[in-house]
Amino acid sequence: MQEKNIYKPLKAKIVEVIDESPMIKTFVLVPEEEFSFKTGQFIELTVDGLGEAPFTPSSSPLVSDQLEVTIMKAGYITEIMHKMKPGEYMGIRGPYGRGYPVEDYYDKEVLILGGGCGFAPIRSLLYNLKAVSDKLRKVTFCYGSKTPVDCIYKPYISELRATPKFEVYRSVDKGDESWTEKVGVVTVLLDDVELDIPNSVAVVCGPPIMMKFGTFKLLEMGYPEDKIYLSMEKNMSCGLGKCGHCAMGDYFVCKDGPVFTYNEIKNHPHIWM
Amino acid sequence: MKVYVLSQKKWIDLLNEIIAHCQVYAPLKKENSVDFIKVTAENSDTIYYDGNTPVTPLKAFFTPVKENVVNLKEPQQRVVIGVPNCDLAALDLMDNIYINEDYIDPCYKQNRERTIIFGKDCFQYKDTCHCTVYGIKPFIEKNCDIAMSVFEENFYLIPMNERGEEFLKKQKIDFGDPKDSLPEKLREQRDKVVDKLQEQNRELPDEKETRKGIEKSEEKLWKDYAATCVSCGACSFICPTCHCFLLIDRDNFEKVKNWDVCQFPGFARVAAGEDPLKPLHERFKYRYLCKYIYKPDMFKAIACTGCGRCIDTCIGKIDKNEVIKEACKQG
Numbered sequence: 130m131q132e133k134n135i136y137k138p139l140k141a142k143i144v145e146v147i148d149e150s151p152m153i154k155t156f157v158l159v160p161e162e163e164f165s166f167k168t169g170q171f172i173e174l175t176v177d178g179l180g181e182a183p184f185t186p187s188s189s190p191l192v193s194d195q196l197e198v199t200i201m202k203a204g205y206i207t208e209i210m211h212k213m214k215p216g217e218y219m220g221i222r223g224p225y226g227r228g229y230p231v232e233d234y235y236d237k238e239v240l241i242l243g244g245g246c247g248f249a250p251i252r253s254l255l256y257n258l259k260a261v262s263d264k265l266r267k268v269t270f271c272y273g274s275k276t277p278v279d280c281i282y283k284p285y286i287s288e289l290r291a292t293p294k295f296e297v298y299r300s301v302d303k304g305d306e307s308w309t310e311k312v313g314v315v316t317v318l319l320d321d322v323e324l325d326i327p328n329s330v331a332v333v334c335g336p337p338i339m340m341k342f343g344t345f346k347l348l349e350m351g352y353p354e355d356k357i358y359l360s361m362e363k364n365m366s367c368g369l370g371k372c373g374h375c376a377m378g379d380y381f382v383c384k385d386g387p388v389f390t391y392n393e394i395k396n397h398p399h400i401w402m
Numbered sequence: 403m404k405v406y407v408l409s410q411k412k413w414i415d416l417l418n419e420i421i422a423h424c425q426v427y428a429p430l431k432k433e434n435s436v437d438f439i440k441v442t443a444e445n446s447d448t449i450y451y452d453g454n455t456p457v458t459p460l461k462a463f464f465t466p467v468k469e470n471v472v473n474l475k476e477p478q479q480r481v482v483i484g485v486p487n488c489d490l491a492a493l494d495l496m497d498n499i500y501i502n503e504d505y506i507d508p509c510y511k512q513n514r515e516r517t518i519i520f521g522k523d524c525f526q527y528k529d530t531c532h533c534t535v536y537g538i539k540p541f542i543e544k545n546c547d548i549a550m551s552v553f554e555e556n557f558y559l560i561p562m563n564e565r566g567e568e569f570l571k572k573q574k575i576d577f578g579d580p581k582d583s584l585p586e587k588l589r590e591q592r593d594k595v596v597d598k599l600q601e602q603n604r605e606l607p608d609e610k611e612t613r614k615g616i617e618k619s620e621e622k623l624w625k626d627y628a629a630t631c632v633s634c635g636a637c638s639f640i641c642p643t644c645h646c647f648l649l650i651d652r653d654n655f656e657k658v659k660n661w662d663v664c665q666f667p668g669f670a671r672v673a674a675g676e677d678p679l680k681p682l683h684e685r686f687k688y689r690y691l692c693k694y695i696y697k698p699d700m701f702k703a704i705a706c707t708g709c710g711r712c713i714d715t716c717i718g719k720i721d722k723n724e725v726i727k728e729a730c731k732q733g
């Protein structure tokens with residue numbers, strides 16, 4: 130066989146498992162061969178003999194000897210993944226798809242709207258943006274989750290808040306006594322942030338319903354359709370534009386996305402499912 | 403053009419020689435239908451050269467129902483005889499999906515390369531055949547190694563590429579001097595079949611009209627026609643251009659590619675449970691959208707070659723062409 134077999138996973142050892150919330154864990158993986166990806170691209174992660182699912186790595190794309198994948202317990206295979214321990218192996222295929230075009234964000238403000246486990250791909254993007262922050266005007270990150278315990282990457286939030294040019298705002302749908310930040314759906318945060326919209330791009334990643342209302346709010350605020358970057362979620366099997374599962378009109382989300390600008394997909398069927 | 407003219411006896415000699423050194427599949431009668439079956443010295447005289455489209459589409463040779471795509475088998479040459487042009491026309495799309503500039507599917511490529519295809523003329527056709535509506539001819543134009551016409555006791559073989567030419571040369575048969583064209587009578591017969599197929603489908607809209615009809619159609623149409631659909635997926639399994647699959651995991655990080663179908667519940671369901679194709683009629687309509695709108699937009703190739711198999715096979719008695727006619731009437 131001359132070409133690399135696109136279906137064969139690369140083995141990767143789990144070296145650490147981090148509990149992020151009751152439903153979310155981060156797996157730190159060391160692949161047996163060098164593995165690199167661009168921020169926003171995704172991988173197919175295999176549990177040997179049992180199944181695989183697509184995830185966007187949550188670690189920096191500038192680190193190539195290990196990667197982190199943040200996984201929410203949501204179904205059959207993610208439940209099995211949550212039981213896996215350091216020392217065990219997973220399989221990686223990829224990276225697949227079109228990630229965030231970070232160079233297009235140079236000389237601009239970047240507004241990021243994230244919800245729930247949508248913080249995973251965003252964290253990778255934030256690492257990348259921090260590395261090129263001298264080329265950016267400002268990064269404003271608005272993050273929403275259901276309750277305070279569902280807020281992930283707490284140490285990273287503190288780190289980000291101490292980073293020049295980076296601002297972080299958080300909200301929860303339902304607060305408690307410990308919660309001192311906003312209460313409400315994530316879009317409420319947008320009322321308080323200062324933005325230079327004509328010199329700004331927006332990135333949205335989260336559950337479909339949040340993506341929908343987030344995008345509508347951004348449009349209302351004056352963001353042009355081609356300056357709103359959405360990371361689309363679809364059922365995916367191959368990741369290669371062949372198996373047909375992720376078809377969205379005349380796009381295969383796995384190959385043509387998963388990151389699209391709103392104008393690229395606004396007339397496509399089922400974009401918010 | 404080189405046309406080798408073989409008598410029936412000579413053809414059988416050639417066939418037996420091919421069978422002796424590689425696997426050969428051809429349309430053979432199987433109960434009430436015709437299907438691609440392995441040819442042996444015992445059944446080689448019962449090949450059905452001119453008749454109904456084989457039940458199984460050609461794609462099954464290149465992307466089998468189940469195939470381990472990590473642990474690949476050593477490729478062995480094989481020959482498929484008697485492939486109708488509707489199956490060959492489908493290769494434009496299939497090759498584009500499986501072997502493209504982005505990713506090459508090693509299994510599909512290997513299966514394509516190891517298969518010598520003998521295309522065939524369709525002098526007989528079914529009442530569901532409608533290739534001509536989409537500009538496809540009921541005889542060989544391209545996408546095979548050797549074109550074969552069986553006409554008035556003779557076998558006419560035309561090498562369509564270097565591979566086909568080489569393959570014939572390798573056989574220890576005296577092919578005689580090639581003619582430079584097919585007989586006039588055979589070509590007239592082809593034209594007659596084209597005329598009859600056009601007559602049979604005179605009310606069926608072409609791909610452009612079909613597209614418009616589907617775009618303008620109302621939800622009720624799909625709900626009405628989907629009323630007898632049981633999501634069995636047969637229409638897609640036997641379709642020469644349906645390519646969807648699911649990767650199933652095996653031990654040692656091996657993966658098996660299994661045919662999958664957009665008509666099955668859960669085909670597009672995501673982790674959190676949302677499913678854009680949840681209602682049955684949405685899935686039912688999706689197949690038409692895919693064939694007549696999405697695939698032409700993505701690959702500049704229509705995803706229906708008019709083989710009629712989906713109509714023949716539907717246990718809900720749904721006639722795809724009736725749906726299209728109705729959609730166009732509404733539009």
